[in-house]
Amino acid sequence: MKAVAVGDLLLPASVFDETIRSASWVTAYDSFDWDVTKKRDELRNVVRRMETGGSRAFLPTQEELERLKDAEVILSHLFTIPREVFEAAPKLRYILSARGGVENIDLKAAHEHGVSVIHCPAHNAIAVAEYAIGLMIAESRNIARADRGLRSGTWIEKYPDSAAIPELRGSNVGIIGFGTIGRLVAERLQVFGAKILVSDPFVPAEAVTAAGCEPVSKEELLRRSDFVTLHGRIGAGDPPIIGEQELREMKPTAVLVNTARAVLVDMEALYTALKEHWIMGAAVDVFPMEPLPKDYKLLTLDNITLTNHRGGDTINSYIKAPELLLQQFDELLTTGTTRCLIQ
Known part of the structure; x- marks a missing residue:
């Protein structure tokens, strides 16, 4: 041929x-x-x-x-x-x-x-899976904020999550979307000692259980998870997977991570959730407009880690x-x- x-x-x-x-x-x-x-x-x-x-x-x-x-x-x-x-x-x-x-x-x-x-x-599945976990750690352990502080001459002792900084070990990590990347994220997080909750209507519960994870509804996942990471897709015209209602259902100490698609999250609702502390923090690698304008509202918040679409790179x-x-x-x-x- x-x-x-x-x-x-x-x-x-x-x-x-x-x-x-x-x-x-x-x-x-x-x-x-x-x-x-x-x-x-x-x-x-x-x-x-x-x-x-x-x-x-x-x-x-x-x-x-x-x-x-x-x-x-x-x-x-x-x-x-x-x-x-x-x-x-x-x-x-x-x-x-x-x-x-x-x-x-x-x-x-x-x-x-x-x-x-x-x-x-x-x-790029392994690259994105590793990056998602990296963002969980970077946001919850204040890695980027500490770096920025030192570069500006400030030794920061108090961070937005100082009262509740988690370890991955023992944390509930909710994975929405259990395709290739979602499964790789789960495998790697299990090594850290995290408990994995999975919501994916297209994957049989038996397959989730066989992977050592717990199949749950999206609502239960949001209520129980310390970290929520997105690895699904939606069709054109579908509502975001994470909107105002979902953000309000999450723990006040939870961290949201999105390395998948910008359309999976209502970014206006996320801005409000972070500003009003409905959730502890977020880490985002994908945006509705790229490159970001200098006046993009999320840039004004100190409880979010932002990267410029590098997950699969x-x-x-x-x-x-x-x-x-x-x-x-x-x-x-x-x-x-x-x-x-x-x-």
């Missing part, structure tokens, strides 16, 4: 080349980098536009369509794949996407043209993605199915 890889600034075509070119099923191979992602300082806006605008956020050029016209397999990361790609590539049978979300692919057109899609939610997250895709594709060719297949 002829394979064409489309790289970008985060996952260059050269990384695809190293893994894919020598695969046993490849009879012809081509690759190029997507011009839209050439500038690092514009990349965040490109990703945001793609995630909100879908496959038609950026339409392919004639040159790109020409490079893809004979492809039977397309490998990509951020590159948008609208209907025009399927119409221009009549031999196309498979799309292998090196990211978890598939917003950049027209799945309806894929179905109509008989094209199977494999995506790769695990490519490790060298391992990108360089291992083509290998993970290749493993899944080999499984599909051998058995007829694989875990992250969309038909």
Whole structure:
């Protein structure tokens, strides 16, 4: 089969080349980098536009369509794949996407043209899981605040949570969303000695129990958890997983962590909850607008740790993605199915 890889600034075509070119099923191979992602300082806006605008956020050029016209397999990361790609590539049978979300692919057109899609939610799963736990510790143990204090010449003795600083050992950690990342977070927190509560309507209670965790409703999770970390998804137009009501249900000593999607949290409600101390603190890595404006209200609060969407940003997250895709594709060719297949 002829394979064409489309790289970008985060996952260059050269990384695809190293893994894919020598695969046993490849009879012809081509690759190029997507011009839209050439500038690092514009990349965040490109990703945001793609995630909100879908496959038609950026339409392919004639040159790109020409490079893809004979492809039977397309490998990509951020590159948008609208209907025009399927119409221009009549031999196309498979799309292998090196990211978890598939917003950049027209799945309806894929179905109509008989094209199977494999995506790769695990490519940055370990990175995000580690980061979520890092944010729990950073916020509850005042790591960022202590650093800022020392840099400004202040030796801080009293912090917003000084009266109730927890350890992960013995804490109840509530995980909302028990997919790949949620499970990795649970595994790692169990080593710390935390008790894990899980709320996910799409995962059987038996699977949660088998992982050494306690399945509970979202309401019970919010009432009991010392930390709440979000690892789910919602559909377009769905209400946030965490809004005013949910924040009011949480413990006054609880910490909320969001490394998933900004839309999972009502940010206005979170600002109020932190300012009025409904909860002890929060740590957030994803925002409705990125980069943040200088007057963003959460920046005025001292009981929140903010980071600039770095959760999945490790060298391992990108360089291992083509290998993970290749493993899944080999499984599909051998058995007829694989875990992250969309038909």
